[in-house]
Amino acid sequence: MARLKPTERVAITGLGIICPLGNDVETFWQAILAGKNGMGRNTIFDASTFPTTFDAEVKNYDFSKYTSQPHLHGFCSRGSGFTIGATVQACRQGRIDVESTSPGDDIDRTRLGIYLGAGEGSIDNETFFASLAAGWDTNTDSMDWGKWTKVSLAGLKPTYELEEEPNMAAAHIALLTGARGPVRSCLTACAASTQAIGEATMLIRRGDADVMITGGAHSMIHPMGVTGFNRLTALSTRNDSPQTACRPFSAGRDGFVLGEGAAILILESLTSAQRRGMKVLAEIVGYGSSSDAFRVTDMHEHARGPIQAMNAALIDAGISYKDIDYINTHGTGTAENDSIETLAIKEVFKERAKSIPASSVKSMLGHLIGAAGAAETIASVLAIRDGVVPPTINLNDPDPNLDLDYVPNKPRKMTVNMVMKESFGFGGQNNVVIIKRYE
Amino acid sequence: MNSIRVVVAGLGAVSPLGLTADEMWAGLCAGKCGISKIQGFDCPEFPCKFAGQVPSYNILQLVPKSHRKAIKLMSRDIELAVIAANEALANSGLITKGIDPDKVNIDPTRTAINLGAGLISCDLVEIGPAVAASTTDGTFDIRKWGKLGMEQLTPLWLLKYLPNMLACHIGIIHDIQGPSNTITCAEASAHLAIGEATQIIARGDSDIALAGGAEAKVKPLVMLRQYFLKRAVTDNSISAELACRPFDIEAKGSVFGEGGGVLVLENLDHARKRSAKILAEIVGIGQSTSINPVCERLEPDGKGLKIAIQKAMAEAQIQPDNLSLIIPHGTAIPEDDLAEANAIQTALGRAATIVPAWPTKSMLTNTGAAGGALDIIAAVRAICNGLIPAAKNCDKKRPGCNLNILKEPRQADIKYVLCCSYTHGGQTAAVILKKFEN
Numbered sequence: 001m002a003r004l005k006p007t008e009r010v011a012i013t014g015l016g017i018i019c020p021l022g023n024d025v026e027t028f029w030q031a032i033l034a035g036k037n038g039m040g041r042n043t044i045f046d047a048s049t050f051p052t053t054f055d056a057e058v059k060n061y062d063f064s065k066y067t068s069q070p071h072l073h074g075f076c077s078r079g080s081g082f083t084i085g086a087t088v089q090a091c092r093q094g095r096i097d098v099e100s101t102s103p104g105d106d107i108d109r110t111r112l113g114i115y116l117g118a119g120e121g122s123i124d125n126e127t128f129f130a131s132l133a134a135g136w137d138t139n140t141d142s143m144d145w146g147k148w149t150k151v152s153l154a155g156l157k158p159t160y161e162l163e164e165e166p167n168m169a170a171a172h173i174a175l176l177t178g179a180r181g182p183v184r185s186c187l188t189a190c191a192a193s194t195q196a197i198g199e200a201t202m203l204i205r206r207g208d209a210d211v212m213i214t215g216g217a218h219s220m221i222h223p224m225g226v227t228g229f230n231r232l233t234a235l236s237t238r239n240d241s242p243q244t245a246c247r248p249f250s251a252g253r254d255g256f257v258l259g260e261g262a263a264i265l266i267l268e269s270l271t272s273a274q275r276r277g278m279k280v281l282a283e284i285v286g287y288g289s290s291s292d293a294f295r296v297t298d299m300h301e302h303a304r305g306p307i308q309a310m311n312a313a314l315i316d317a318g319i320s321y322k323d324i325d326y327i328n329t330h331g332t333g334t335a336e337n338d339s340i341e342t343l344a345i346k347e348v349f350k351e352r353a354k355s356i357p358a359s360s361v362k363s364m365l366g367h368l369i370g371a372a373g374a375a376e377t378i379a380s381v382l383a384i385r386d387g388v389v390p391p392t393i394n395l396n397d398p399d400p401n402l403d404l405d406y407v408p409n410k411p412r413k414m415t416v417n418m419v420m421k422e423s424f425g426f427g428g429q430n431n432v433v434i435i436k437r438y439e
Numbered sequence: 440m441n442s443i444r445v446v447v448a449g450l451g452a453v454s455p456l457g458l459t460a461d462e463m464w465a466g467l468c469a470g471k472c473g474i475s476k477i478q479g480f481d482c483p484e485f486p487c488k489f490a491g492q493v494p495s496y497n498i499l500q501l502v503p504k505s506h507r508k509a510i511k512l513m514s515r516d517i518e519l520a521v522i523a524a525n526e527a528l529a530n531s532g533l534i535t536k537g538i539d540p541d542k543v544n545i546d547p548t549r550t551a552i553n554l555g556a557g558l559i560s561c562d563l564v565e566i567g568p569a570v571a572a573s574t575t576d577g578t579f580d581i582r583k584w585g586k587l588g589m590e591q592l593t594p595l596w597l598l599k600y601l602p603n604m605l606a607c608h609i610g611i612i613h614d615i616q617g618p619s620n621t622i623t624c625a626e627a628s629a630h631l632a633i634g635e636a637t638q639i640i641a642r643g644d645s646d647i648a649l650a651g652g653a654e655a656k657v658k659p660l661v662m663l664r665q666y667f668l669k670r671a672v673t674d675n676s677i678s679a680e681l682a683c684r685p686f687d688i689e690a691k692g693s694v695f696g697e698g699g700g701v702l703v704l705e706n707l708d709h710a711r712k713r714s715a716k717i718l719a720e721i722v723g724i725g726q727s728t729s730i731n732p733v734c735e736r737l738e739p740d741g742k743g744l745k746i747a748i749q750k751a752m753a754e755a756q757i758q759p760d761n762l763s764l765i766i767p768h769g770t771a772i773p774e775d776d777l778a779e780a781n782a783i784q785t786a787l788g789r790a791a792t793i794v795p796a797w798p799t800k801s802m803l804t805n806t807g808a809a810g811g812a813l814d815i816i817a818a819v820r821a822i823c824n825g826l827i828p829a830a831k832n833c834d835k836k837r838p839g840c841n842l843n844i845l846k847e848p849r850q851a852d853i854k855y856v857l858c859c860s861y862t863h864g865g866q867t868a869a870v871i872l873k874k875f876e877n
Contacts, residue, residue, distance in 0.1 A: 045581065046581050046582060047581075047585060048582060048585070049581075049582045049583075049584075049585030049586045050585040050589070051585075072732050110727065110746055110750075113726075114728070118623075120558050123660075129570055129573075129579035129581075129584075130578075130579060132563060132566060132567055132570035132571075132579075133570050133571065133573075133574050133577065133578065133579045134577075135563075135567065136567035136568060136570060136571040138568075138571050141568065142564075143480075143563065143564055143567055145480045145481070145482040145484070145485065145659070146482040146483065146484045148563070148659070149482060149484040149485050149659070149663075150484055152659075152660075152663055153484070153486070153663070156663060156664075156667060157667075158667035158668055158669075161663075161664040161667050161668070162664070162667075162668055162734060162735055162863060162864075164558060164664075165558050165623075165625055165863070165864055166558060166602075166623040167623055167624045167625055167627075167862065167864040167865075167866060168734065168864050170624075170728075170864065170865070170866065171728075171734050171864040171865045174728045174730050174865055175730060175732065178730060179728060180727045180728055180730070180742075180743065180746055181726075181727065182726040182727075183624075183726055183727065183728045183865070183866045183867075184622055184624060184631050184635065184726070184866070185622070185623055185624050185866070186620050186621055186622050186623060187556075187601075187602045187603060187621055187623040188603045188619070188620060188621050189601055189603050195620055199620070199635065202638065202642065205642075206638065206642070223581060223584065224561070227584075227589045227592065227596075227597075228596060228597030228600075229597065230589065231589060231592055231593070231594045231595070231596050231597065232594060232595065232597055232598070233594070289617075289618035289619060289620070289644075290548070290616055290617060290618065290619070291552065291606070291607075291610045291615060291616050291617065291618075291619040292610075292616070293547065293610040293611050293613075293614050293615055293616045294611065295611065296509055296512050296595070296598055296604070296607060296608065296611065297595060297598065304616070305616065308548060308616060312618075312644075425603060426598065426601060426603075427598070427601060427603045427604050427606070427607035428607055428610065428611075428619075429603055429606070429607070429619045429620070429621075
């Protein structure tokens, strides 16, 4: 295959977000600069007896405001619904016509692609639990499949079932935009949307697409999602104080706070962006991916995988660790992640490790799982634009073993030209992108 | 400018036709049908009776000693992926830590994993007692679940069902530390994963990649979802052998099954240096999307798939007449078969009616995220064996389908094979394989 074409530069020309800190990019960013957070009691289902009773939810959002054809998206999952708003916002800024039969945006639809890190939708909880309650025979400790089937057949709704599939968020974007270029959707847990941004960048560099709609969408705020994370003891259980619960890099950190949302970026070859007269917000210049290959349950004790992904991204960008001004961390607030991530930064950034600001947006945003990396990449772009680095809030009791500059509690004014964005997934998939000021 | 060629150097397949790629190929050549009655959750009320089930195996014997404790964290989807990856690596001559820690001949950091995975359904029998412990007057009570029910689930319960855990287990067993991705585009997943892995090698980020997909669709909720979307065969009066009929006028839907397919892809120079047996070359990848408000069906004119085929042909720099074989997605869902035939016919013109087409799902069933990998493995075997096996159950083509579906096997020098894929949700993909020539 004739590959290794001359490298296209990859520009960011649009941003959109629906998340616990707000339903547009500027509200999200102002909340971060004010050190606000999006946590509160779980209002999506009755979690009052769960080990964790709070989360970070999208509030006051209605996707039908963003479409003239809401019936086409009627049964969509929460994640897909968020995707619709975030995509329309990003397309507005990126001047991509939506819901148009004759788009005038000068983009060849066969060269307009989609790459999402998107999660599954919630199961139909009512029918799921009712069918199991009806089917499970406690006398024989076995399932009566006839009873289970009857309740399931009566309760499940076909379109809702289809919308649970993780590739459906991409389907909704295609319906909105008419994109016919390369389309993929990936799900590498908490690293998914950083991976999507990285691979979308590669598709533009290869010349397979001129414009990619990329990012992530996810909501795991449903009974089985919270159950899964609670059983793993990955979630903070500070039920008496949701606002201070997520405290990355603190001594008292006890887990992450589950969030939800969608974050979309428009990536475009610089050639196409210049031809269309687009304002370039920043560039994606590096991408690295790796696997821990260590344990199903734990990160590698010497941070082998994260280090490899970070170094791979630096090499891909053709830069040195000395060129990075700011690290947007994975920073979940779990004991393990924050220790291992600190270790990785020390290994990669050597003598500069302690002097590079490295903060966690999750302290305010919560953990958007599949959508996390994309939301945090948007924050990184804005840090470059406004010359200000987001804080890590709730950092009042530093862990003596974690001694980097985590930008405690207040944002910091400084010139930011180059950002490293890190994401590490359960299962050991690590993805890192590097975002650069456009000049 | 240098260009990196990407070749296939190993195959592993677990399917309703057997636990190895050899068994799958032998079954396909013999026209064997992998369909049988569902064993796990059979009851008169369940609307689908047929499925493609993998023969029994003992996973304990198929993982190294160091990984035996982890098998309790392996859902069936993960097991199928692990079995296929083991075979693919053994077949390639590569030696990993999981095969022989003293003779490793791969660089773990230069080896990638890129797999397609499905929406993995949890084991209902595992959750049953926890739900039963959470009822008040026979009705589920979420407050009891929060206090009593969830505690009955093993603490690591969630980790069995994350789609990226297929790659995670394989990575741990074989110590594979390079780029890793999990594509979740349902039935198009494996084509897309193999395409992405090819691109990762071609851009120089890895020398070797394990690529493919696995999914166990024979689970009650997964099967019901397909039933609701009117994609599954529900006429249970016909014999299993005849149930799945891609492109046939009597086709009534897919029969869903389970499987796993993994290919070892390799940078040609790397493969040559170790004198690997090269099975085929990947020369074209195309992707697009079908835009249909009825998301569970391909758009009737097949435009999204047509674009994917055209892109793959352009990348391979070949003309339709150069193709020796087409393996269509061929679900046997009547509207989809017709839309796919339209796509192939508009993309390839007259050649579409001449080049032999060989749908496999009448034998292999529709194994979701694994299906594309099984098809591409079948394509590689066809190239290596110079043989196009006969299609099964396409006795009378559906009007409008003008593909040349062979009723008898044919010996042929197979130069180029086009493998097509699409899925509910719209993603489409085409991969072109070439007989390897120096």
